[in-house]
Amino acid sequence: MRETFTKGMARNIYYGGGIFFFLVLIGLTVDTVNRLPATDNRENLSEQVIAGKRLWEVNNCIGCHSLLGEGAYFAPELANVYTRFGESTEAIKAFIKYRPVDGVEGRRSMPQFNLTDEELEELAQFLKYVDGIKTARNWPPNIQG
């Protein structure tokens, strides 16, 4: 680089730019958090849904599935599974409940998690709540996720 551009100038751009854009990120974060009530479906965060989120976590569902497009890409997107399953929590519960213990020969299969009926309901309610989150452009693009 040319001599007119000194190390001191480079350093100032680093500190100035870094600090400035960190503050921008914080500002945008505050604004985003303030706007969340309009989209994040918090009115449906019931005790059941909260318990369902914990079940989602402790069974590592994200290790195969994606949720709002984040996670693994080994198994279907689940942010819209409630819609895909005909808006039926019963269908979601039945799917999880009847997974074969030893899997399906040659195919990907979801493990049998041995959840109680109460837990199945909580997990289904969590997925219903996620389906109610208003995403930009109504992502995912279609019902297949």
Add this chain to the structure above:
Amino acid sequence: MKYESQGIAKLYFIAAIALFVGQILFGVTMGLQYVMGDFLFPEIPFNVARMVHTNLLIVWLLFGFMGSAYYLVPEEAERELYSPILAKVMFWIFLVAGALTILGYLLVPYARLAELTMNDLLPTMGREFLEQPTITKIGIVIVALAFVFNIGMTILQGRKTVINVVLLTGLVGLAVFFLFSFYNPHNLVLDKYFWWFVVHLWVEGVWELIMASLLAYVLIKVTGVDREVIEKWLYIIIAMALISGLVGTGHHFFWIGTADYWQWFGSIFSALEPIPFFMMTLFAFNVVNKRRRDHPNKAAVLWALGTAVMAFLGAGVWGFLHTLAPVNFYTHGTQITAAHGHMAFYGAYVMVVLTMISYSMPLMRGQKAANVNAQKHEIRSFWIMTLSMVAITLLLTGAGIMQVYLQRYSADPLPFMVVQDRLAHFYWAREVAGLAFLSGLFLYIYSFFAKGPEVADVE
């Protein structure tokens, strides 16, 4: 090696390479599960294999960063490490905690592991890459703080160079942003939003500071180019990394229930994210071309150039491919993301750690550079691993394009599993490339044991 305490790095590097092997073994396992769904089912289901694959990557890169810092900082600061004992103790704590966590993943169902480690007291488990039990996370914080303290004290009491101060800034950032992993709100949108404060601000933020400073250090050593020139480059590269990458976090906020304006902020700023990586490539080639000496360690020079190029391709180009909101609308959460993730992590972070290992390991073993045969094998392993990773990336990109079309874009979208079946050829070829990568890794390890004439003899 000028200071005795630099030798501690060797311990860290050996552990890093051992865990790297584990990571790749689980990688090829998962690759096979993509096409043979019942492989190792139900003993090691895909989610477990993936957790082991990604967590081992994170842990071994952290070992690599720590080892690199322990090697680099005393030399830059011109004094012994503040506390070599602390560095050794933390090594064993981290290794044992990491090994127990991985064994926990493999030996008991994840829900049982959550119970055993009392996740309910402070629930942090079950989020991608942050699957570690809360107790392990606390352990990581303790190790990170002790490490930053040790490195920080060494620098404070010694010579402060741009390289060691930037490295320290990156390492402090790494420790600080990890604290967001303890925040797990019930509200999924908030949870996801702040989850990225660990994941994005690590890999597209503070880790870039670490990478750039390690690269700058090795380039000074192997080229003999004036420190002033290199430090100017370093500042401007990391300046661009932060200017683009901080607000660039927004490219993760397009479709998770956050404000629409992120589509603009995220697209524009993340579109700038390739710039620091492109500058790193310019920097590396520029400096090597202006070299004042031909360092006998050819392998280290190759790794340094390689990491700059592959980071630009993987993080820069493959990141840009799907970072604009109108594109990402279709590609979000498909194999395109997997393609980008593989080459970016390999190019930027795996390769920079291997650059440091390549440069420092011979010095810690009392040589100027590895012997002629060892370097020949190392260079061959560089090409095998790098080209295999290029193949993996291209194949996953092909799979991703097909997936986007069949599942998201066509007039008659097909269900996820139907589409996955149609991608089987890509996945089989990817598995072959994965096995080739593994063979390259074995050759890399063999290179440390290869006998041959010393480099000085042939110069």
